[in-house]
Amino acid sequence: MNFLEEKDALCKKEEPLLEVVNLKTYFPIKSGVFRRTVGYLKAVDDVSFTIAAGETLGLVGESGCGKSTTARSILRLVEPTDGKIFFKGTDVRALKESQLRSLRRHMQIIFQDPYSSLNPRMTVASIVGEGLRIHEKLPWREIRERIAFLLDEVGLSPHHINRYPHEFSGGQRQRIGIARALALNPSLLICDEPVSALDVSIRAQIINLLTDLKERHNFAYLFISHDLSVVEHIADRVAVMYLGKIVEIASSTELYNHPSHPYTVSLLDAIPLPDPKRRRNVTPLKGQVPTLAHLPSGCRFHPRCERKRPICETHQPPLTEVSPSHSVLCHSPIS
Amino acid sequence: MEVLLCVSDLATYFETEGKTVCAVDGVSFEIKRGETLGLVGESGCGKSVTALSIIRLIPTPPGKIVRGSVLFDGEDLLKLKESAMRRIRGNKISIIFQEPMTSLNPVFRVGHQIAEAAVLHRKISWNEAKELTVEMLARVEIPAPKERYYDYPHQMSGGMKQRAIIAMALICNPSLLIADEPTTALDVTIGAQILRLLRDLQSQLKMAILFITHDLGVVAEMAHRVAVMYAGKIVETADTLTLFERPLHPYTRALLASVPHLGKKTKRLFVIPGEVPDPLRFPSGCRFHPRCSSASDICRSRLPELRQYEDSHYVSCFNISSEAKEIPR
Numbered sequence: 001m002n003f004l005e006e007k008d009a010l011c012k013k014e015e016p017l018l019e020v021v022n023l024k025t026y027f028p029i030k031s032g033v034f035r036r037t038v039g040y041l042k043a044v045d046d047v048s049f050t051i052a053a054g055e056t057l058g059l060v061g062e063s064g065c066g067k068s069t070t071a072r073s074i075l076r077l078v079e080p081t082d083g084k085i086f087f088k089g090t091d092v093r094a095l096k097e098s099q100l101r102s103l104r105r106h107m108q109i110i111f112q113d114p115y116s117s118l119n120p121r122m123t124v125a126s127i128v129g130e131g132l133r134i135h136e137k138l139p140w141r142e143i144r145e146r147i148a149f150l151l152d153e154v155g156l157s158p159h160h161i162n163r164y165p166h167e168f169s170g171g172q173r174q175r176i177g178i179a180r181a182l183a184l185n186p187s188l189l190i191c192d193e194p195v196s197a198l199d200v201s202i203r204a205q206i207i208n209l210l211t212d213l214k215e216r217h218n219f220a221y222l223f224i225s226h227d228l229s230v231v232e233h234i235a236d237r238v239a240v241m242y243l244g245k246i247v248e249i250a251s252s253t254e255l256y257n258h259p260s261h262p263y264t265v266s267l268l269d270a271i272p273l274p275d276p277k278r279r280r281n282v283t284p285l286k287g288q289v290p291t292l293a294h295l296p297s298g299c300r301f302h303p304r305c306e307r308k309r310p311i312c313e314t315h316q317p318p319l320t321e322v323s324p325s326h327s328v329l330c331h332s333p334i335s
Numbered sequence: 336m337e338v339l340l341c342v343s344d345l346a347t348y349f350e351t352e353g354k355t356v357c358a359v360d361g362v363s364f365e366i367k368r369g370e371t372l373g374l375v376g377e378s379g380c381g382k383s384v385t386a387l388s389i390i391r392l393i394p395t396p397p398g399k400i401v402r403g404s405v406l407f408d409g410e411d412l413l414k415l416k417e418s419a420m421r422r423i424r425g426n427k428i429s430i431i432f433q434e435p436m437t438s439l440n441p442v443f444r445v446g447h448q449i450a451e452a453a454v455l456h457r458k459i460s461w462n463e464a465k466e467l468t469v470e471m472l473a474r475v476e477i478p479a480p481k482e483r484y485y486d487y488p489h490q491m492s493g494g495m496k497q498r499a500i501i502a503m504a505l506i507c508n509p510s511l512l513i514a515d516e517p518t519t520a521l522d523v524t525i526g527a528q529i530l531r532l533l534r535d536l537q538s539q540l541k542m543a544i545l546f547i548t549h550d551l552g553v554v555a556e557m558a559h560r561v562a563v564m565y566a567g568k569i570v571e572t573a574d575t576l577t578l579f580e581r582p583l584h585p586y587t588r589a590l591l592a593s594v595p596h597l598g599k600k601t602k603r604l605f606v607i608p609g610e611v612p613d614p615l616r617f618p619s620g621c622r623f624h625p626r627c628s629s630a631s632d633i634c635r636s637r638l639p640e641l642r643q644y645e646d647s648h649y650v651s652c653f654n655i656s657s658e659a660k661e662i663p664r
Contacts (some may be wrong), residue, residue, distance in 0.1 A: 186584065200593060228597065229596065268597070272525045284524060285524040
């Protein structure tokens with residue numbers, strides 16, 4: 001329990017809160033009568049990034065690109081195959097199960113689906129208070145006070161405390177999920193598509209809530225989304241994933257104003273803008289997203305890329321720096 | 336342009352456990368030939384029930400179309416016999432749904448399912464229908480259409496399935512296509528391909544589209560005119576440019592302000608307080624008044640009607656700012 005606090009004191013100021021180095025998470029593909037492993041599904045393949053304390057990193061990409069697996073690997077909800085994860089300098093992959101449990105109170109996760117992520121048989125009090133009961137070992141009266149305070153903080157009324165999840169709307173359930181994540185005062189919140197399942201008018205409420213909470217508590221967020229306009233609104237830095245790899249990572253302003261990777265450009269062009277005057281006539285990206293089980297050779301984006309050169313079909317591009325805060329995985333980045 | 340579809344005072348209610356859900360409650364709009372009308376609103380506002388009511392696919396019971404008329408080519412669809420309706424569905428009016436995974440029958444070949452529509456409605460042989468299907472698959476830009484004809488749905492990706500469904504919907508050359516959130520279940524880049532395809536096909540085939548979506552970006556890109564729905568009613572209709580530039584209804588204005596605009600970063604998003612009302616317990620008076628910042632006494636007691644403000648700009652609100660002059664009828 002205490003090793004983290006010791007680490008905290010030792011932790012140098014400039015050291016990032018979370019450091020992910022060459023993370024790989026593969027799932028075996030089994031086939032035949034004997035369930036032999038015939039190959040690997042490379043969901044996360046050599047991903048590296050850092051998140052500083054109080055910073056928001058947006059992770060964007062289309063479905064199946066490995067965003068959620070990256071998040072789950074960091075928490076070791078799925079076991080990574082290779083690579084290193086440092087949280088406040090602690091090597092997460094080296095921890096034992098019991099140490100891991102006490103580490104997870106500092107890293108919490110909010111899920112996409114507010115319907116399936118809350119246990120329908122538990123009251124709001126037991127959902128939000130479970131972490132406090134396990135980790136803080138406080139008397140029940142104090143826990144109830146804390147819960148009432150947390151509900152107030154996420155914009156729910158304290159008299160909701162004895163209700164069950166089915167009595168709430170989607171937006172309110174997402175607030176309960178946020179209160180549960182906040183309960184132990186974490187330093188990193190992983191938000192896995194927290195607003196994708198919500199209606200437009202409710203989405204704005206939750207986005208503003210997340211922004212307010214960050215200002216109040218100085219959390220760091222890993223904000224996963226497929227919606228680039230939401231990410232632009234909330235993130236300081238943005239990483240774009242395609243088929244298990246981060247293809248571009250840059251500060252938010254840099255990425256949205258000067259995208260370097262052809263995939264980022266197409267992704268930005270593909271968003272329908274709520275402004276008929278800015279109706280653009282760009283050619284949409286051709287082809288389908290290949291499956292992770294049958295990855296293309298060389299650069300994984302080359303079958304859909306308009307800037308493809310012979311080298312792209314044979315060699316994987318290296319991560320090159322465009323500017324100090326902007327790296328891209330491409331043989332011929334757009335300058 | 337000639338009016339193709341004229342829906343007036345359409346109301347569809349559902350009976351559940353002795354209670355009545357007024358899913359669609361007095362909706363009126365028109366679609367002209369070759370025009371795209373975008374129907375926007377949040378979940379539960381009655382967009383999809385409106386679409387299903389037009390082609391009479393409301394499960395009865397519990398649902399029932401209680402009043403209104405749907406004039407299609409001068410004929411009231413709500414008065415037709417079921418057999419006559421069946422000749423219109425998939426023929427003159429087609430519908431594509433959100434979920435491409437569940438819209439195709441998994442045990443039949445995709446080509447067969449598309450050809451079936453042509454055999455049923457056009458009275459042609461299976462051989463002719465097959466040729467037509469391959470032509471249609473090519474038209475929706477499915478590569479190697481001859482081979483793809485024999486695919487089963489599980490062999491196709493989501494975007495590919497949605498293309499096949501579009502081919503099925505368009506094989507009888509309908510004059511009206513109802514598209515119910517056709518890109519919502521798809522990835523951004525694939526969704527953009529499908530929108531592009533629908534636009535191209537519309538200009539080739541000169542069909543009208545009723546485009547249902549919750550995404551304001553998609554409406555801005557696709558629609559000629561827009562109708563905004565809230566709690567079973569249309570609160571505002573206007574041509575797309577007017578609606579986005581000069582929205583009049585407080586709900587439309589708030590909705591537009593609450594979405595993040597790409598490239599226009601703001602500190603905070605505008606927020607509509609409260610929740611979408613429960614259709615079992617709609618508020619009295621104007622259904623938006625509990626969430627409206629300019630609600631007055633009249634809004635709490637009386638239901639506003641849809642009134643004309645400019646040429647084709649209709650709004651149902653008591654508190655339209657004074658510069659917008661109502662056109663007397």
